[in-house]
Amino acid sequence: MLFPTVQFALFFLAVLLVAWSLCRLNGVHKLFLLGASYLFYGFWDWGYVPLLAGISLVSGIAAQRIQASETQKMRKTWLIAGVAICLSTLAYFKYTSFFFTTVLDLWARVARPPRVLIPSPLLPLGVSFFVFHAISLMMDAYRRKLKERVRMLDALLYVAFFPQLIAGPILRASSFLPQLSRPRDPNAIRVNRALLLIVAGLFKKVVISNLLATRLVEQVFAAPQTFGRADTLLAIYGYAAQIYCDFSGYTDIAIGCAMLLGYRFPRNFNAPYTATNPQDFWRRWHISLSTWLRDYLYIPLGGSRGGAWRTCVNLMITMLLGGLWHGAAWTFVVWGALHGFYLVAHRMWNAIAWQPLQRMRETAAWRWSSRLLLFHAVCLGWVFFRAPSFAIAFAVLHRLAIPGAATLASVPVILALTLGLAGQYQPLRWRKALEHELGCWPAMARGAAFAGAIFMIELLGPSGVAPFIYFRF
Amino acid sequence: MRAQRFNSLRQLAAVMAGFAVTILLIESEALTVWADRLEVSRTAMIAMQATSAIHRTLRPLGIEDVREEGVAGLDRLGWSDDPARLLAARDAYAAGAWPGRSCEATIATARTAITAPPRGASAPVVAGVPMRTTLPQLAQPMAGKPRTLALVGDSMMAVGLSDILLRQTAADQDVRVVKAFRSGTGLARPDVFDWMAEYPAMIGDAQPDAIIVAIGANDGQGFVDNGKVLAFGTDAWVKIYQQRTAAFLNMLTQNGAHVVWVALPPMKSGAYNEKIAEINRITYTVVSQYPQVIWWNPAPYLGGDKGAYREFATTPDGKTTRIRQADGIHMSDEGAALLAPALLNWLNPAPAVHVAQLALVPANPANHAKREGRSRVIRR
Numbered sequence: 023m024l025f026p027t028v029q030f031a032l033f034f035l036a037v038l039l040v041a042w043s044l045c046r047l048n049g050v051h052k053l054f055l056l057g058a059s060y061l062f063y064g065f066w067d068w069g070y071v072p073l074l075a076g077i078s079l080v081s082g083i084a085a086q087r088i089q090a091s092e093t094q095k096m097r098k099t100w101l102i103a104g105v106a107i108c109l110s111t112l113a114y115f116k117y118t119s120f121f122f123t124t125v126l127d128l129w130a131r132v133a134r135p136p137r138v139l140i141p142s143p144l145l146p147l148g149v150s151f152f153v154f155h156a157i158s159l160m161m162d163a164y165r166r167k168l169k170e171r172v173r174m175l176d177a178l179l180y181v182a183f184f185p186q187l188i189a190g191p192i193l194r195a196s197s198f199l200p201q202l203s204r205p206r207d208p209n210a211i212r213v214n215r216a217l218l219l220i221v222a223g224l225f226k227k228v229v230i231s232n233l234l235a236t237r238l239v240e241q242v243f244a245a246p247q248t249f250g251r252a253d254t255l256l257a258i259y260g261y262a263a264q265i266y267c268d269f270s271g272y273t274d275i276a277i278g279c280a281m282l283l284g285y286r287f288p289r290n291f292n293a294p295y296t297a298t299n300p301q302d303f304w305r306r307w308h309i310s311l312s313t314w315l316r317d318y319l320y321i322p323l324g325g326s327r328g329g330a331w332r333t334c335v336n337l338m339i340t341m342l343l344g345g346l347w348h349g350a351a352w353t354f355v356v357w358g359a360l361h362g363f364y365l366v367a368h369r370m371w372n373a374i375a376w377q378p379l380q381r382m383r384e385t386a387a388w389r390w391s392s393r394l395l396l397f398h399a400v401c402l403g404w405v406f407f408r409a410p411s412f413a414i415a416f417a418v419l420h421r422l423a424i425p426g427a428a429t430l431a432s433v434p435v436i437l438a439l440t441l442g443l444a445g446q447y448q449p450l451r452w453r454k455a456l457e458h459e460l461g462c463w464p465a466m467a468r469g470a471a472f473a474g475a476i477f478m479i480e481l482l483g484p485s486g487v488a489p490f491i492y493f494r495f
Numbered sequence: 496m497r498a499q500r501f502n503s504l505r506q507l508a509a510v511m512a513g514f515a516v517t518i519l520l521i522e523s524e525a526l527t528v529w530a531d532r533l534e535v536s537r538t539a540m541i542a543m544q545a546t547s548a549i550h551r552t553l554r555p556l557g558i559e560d561v562r563e564e565g566v567a568g569l570d571r572l573g574w575s576d577d578p579a580r581l582l583a584a585r586d587a588y589a590a591g592a593w594p595g596r597s598c599e600a601t602i603a604t605a606r607t608a609i610t611a612p613p614r615g616a617s618a619p620v621v622a623g624v625p626m627r628t629t630l631p632q633l634a635q636p637m638a639g640k641p642r643t644l645a646l647v648g649d650s651m652m653a654v655g656l657s658d659i660l661l662r663q664t665a666a667d668q669d670v671r672v673v674k675a676f677r678s679g680t681g682l683a684r685p686d687v688f689d690w691m692a693e694y695p696a697m698i699g700d701a702q703p704d705a706i707i708v709a710i711g712a713n714d715g716q717g718f719v720d721n722g723k724v725l726a727f728g729t730d731a732w733v734k735i736y737q738q739r740t741a742a743f744l745n746m747l748t749q750n751g752a753h754v755v756w757v758a759l760p761p762m763k764s765g766a767y768n769e770k771i772a773e774i775n776r777i778t779y780t781v782v783s784q785y786p787q788v789i790w791w792n793p794a795p796y797l798g799g800d801k802g803a804y805r806e807f808a809t810t811p812d813g814k815t816t817r818i819r820q821a822d823g824i825h826m827s828d829e830g831a832a833l834l835a836p837a838l839l840n841w842l843n844p845a846p847a848v849h850v851a852q853l854a855l856v857p858a859n860p861a862n863h864a865k866r867e868g869r870s871r872v873i874r875r
Contacts, residue, residue, distance in 0.1 A: 028529045123815045130813030142806045208504035245661035465506045469513020481565050
């Protein structure tokens with residue numbers, strides 16, 4: 023069930039109604055939300071609901087055993103067992119065929135490879151996300167970040183909660199489980215903020231992202247040889263805007279829906295293309311993933327505690343694995359490697375403490391130049407992220423050198439591109455003023471305005487609903 | 496100073512009520528369209544009845560005219576991506592009659608434009624389909640006359656195959672490619688996407704003399720005909736699907752175009768594969784009635800030894816490559832590249848077609864290149 027569909031709207035309205043009518047009975051309320059979450063997942067494929075429940079159950083049992091264990095050794099054993107089960111599930115579904123093809127390719131370099139039947143299971147929707155949730159639960163229990171004992175129902179709901187189930191944001195057990203331990207407060211629903219988030223998310227996804235995808239990006243990446251420099255550059259910028267609007271749109275809707283149900287999700291994007299350096303970018307892009315990787319991978323690897331060389335190695339490992347998390351293909355690994363390289367290079371550059379350079383770094387001109395440079399470096403990464411193969415990625419980059427007019431630059435495309443990229447520079451006070459203004463309207467009028475906004479989005483969006491890019495991760 | 500209203504459950508209920516009332520008022524027609532497009536089931540029938548009742552009740556209020564005006568305005572600005580709507584907008588603008596003519600009028604015109612009787616409609620359904628089919632070359636066009644190739648179909652064309660064909664004809668001045676594909680469509684549900692109306696709009700003024708069709712992956716579902724639900728594969732369903740396929744082929748060939756109907760390849764899911772096999776049997780039966788149309792089975796290229804589903808293949812240099820997408824349905828670029836040489840060979844546009852990229856070893860290496868004529872594959 024995709025967010026921008028009538029099915030989801032009907033499903034969500036029903037869930038909202040029943041969930042709030044059960045809000046005083048917290049146990050029943052959570053049980054209902056769990057059932058609704060499995061129903062939501064089952065809409066895609068009922069066959070994988072047991073997998074989702076199984077992973078949740080394993081992580082819940084492991085978290086409980088970690089908390090109950092008296093010795094550090096037992097705690098660690100439970101953690102390793104739980105994480106191993108989760109990661110091997112992820113590895114089986116996501117990386118088996120990638121592993122086999124890579125081994126066979128390497129084999130073919132030295133000898134004729136054997137004929138083997140390569141297992142290739144269908145990738146369960148959102149498996150990367152719910153496995154990361156499960157790991158977060160066990161890690162937070164191990165690090166004693168959970169103040170209360172983990173209840174099984176809470177663990178199951180935390181992993182499967184439908185607004186974040188398919189594509190995040192990746193919640194931390196330490197921040198979400200406390201919300202589940204007490205009934206939701208019907209007087210603390212941030213309706214205006216939630217409505218604005220849902221409208222903004224739908225607009226970004228349905229109008230900007232879909233329009234750029236169908237009218238610009240897909241065409242150029244399908245046959246880059248047929249386009250010249252201007253179209254190719256537009257498509258690369260277009261993809262930067264498309265992926266931002268697609269993914270941040272999804273998380274905006276997820277955060278808004280959770281907010282209407284009385285839950286708080288963390289912010290997942292913060293105007294990433296306004297970042298001035300790679301570190302800043304990763305503090306603004308897919309924040310819940312980058313902090314997950316930082317806390318559960320980079321820091322356990324040693325973080326920046328082992329000297330400059332070791333820090334660089336840890337950064338590269340983290341970003342390479344982060345790239346591989348996005349997809350089982352070498353193009354994603356290269357994307358991760360590029361970002362790892364950017365982070366390492368920036369760290370080395372920052373270590374130069376020459377006074378004139380320090381002064382220059384503080385100027386506005388420098389900040390804007392850095393922003394521009396970083397944006398283009400990120401765009402270079404997006405080419406590998408988007409292209410189905412290295413051949414296409416290099417063909418796209420090669421076309422930047424071939425003169426050609428902007429044949430795809432229609433008014434809707436340019437408008438969508440501008441909104442997708444420049445929209446990140448809108449002052450925060452605009453949103454707050456709008457939220458304040460909405461708060462002064464009668465509730466029925468707010469509902470009518472919300473319906474009007476949905477109507478406009480439906481009119482402006484291209485026909486058909488493209489799946490969210492991050493669904494396949 | 497205006498008061499901020501405190502957020503509460505009552506507020507939320509009022510907001511949702513305001514939302515529900517407004518959305519029903521302005522979107523009741525869109526809701527009926529949504530219900531009509533649902534996969535045929537009892538729930539869908541209930542949704543259709545409910546939304547139709549709401550629409551009938553609210554229509555006299557005339558609020559939905561706002562929607563029509565909005566759509567018309569956006570079409571005039573060139574915002575729409577729906578070919579039939581764009582064509583309607585263009586026609587109306589050219590006739591100076593804007594906004595008097597609706598999209599429905601254009602669709603109706605397009606529907607009635609196909610007057611030839613469906614020649615293959617009464618053809619009997621054969622038990623199976625041939626595994627090995629050949630693609631003889633088309634006669635070469637006159638020098639200086641570029642070949643116009645239309646790529647037609649659903650996501651079986653949109654994903655993989657169209658990309659490869661576009662890439663491999665990109666450098667060829669003698670081939671003009673018209674893109675006429677749309678994912679999520681098919682011939683079973685004209686209520687969702689009417690190919691008879693959309694195809695003329697998609698090709699516009701182009702007159703393709705060669706057409707490659709890959710369609711049918713979404714057609715393994717029931718549909719409603721004259722208010723009666725017809726389940727997939729029943730005699731009545733097959734008869735109507737044959738008629739729709741025949742009408743579609745009449746439209747494609749009406750200007751003398753030569754057509755390759757790329758049959759659906761074997762699929763990963765067993766149940767789905769059975770439906771696909773049934774669709775292949777039907778299309779084979781219908782296509783066989785058309786001398787200008789070749790039903791071409793890609794299974795020897797994409798399938799295993801006995802035409803079974805195959806996900807990976809080995810390149811001549813021993814590299815293992817995924818030839819199907821992870822969904823077990825669509826072709827990957829590498830899989831589509833297996834079909835491209837034969838299709839471009841059939842096209843026969845000019846002496847120097849540039850066919851590069853990738854060549855994989857077919858599962859049934861009975862020397863396809865020899866059977867299909869000369870091979871233009873540059874192996875690397």
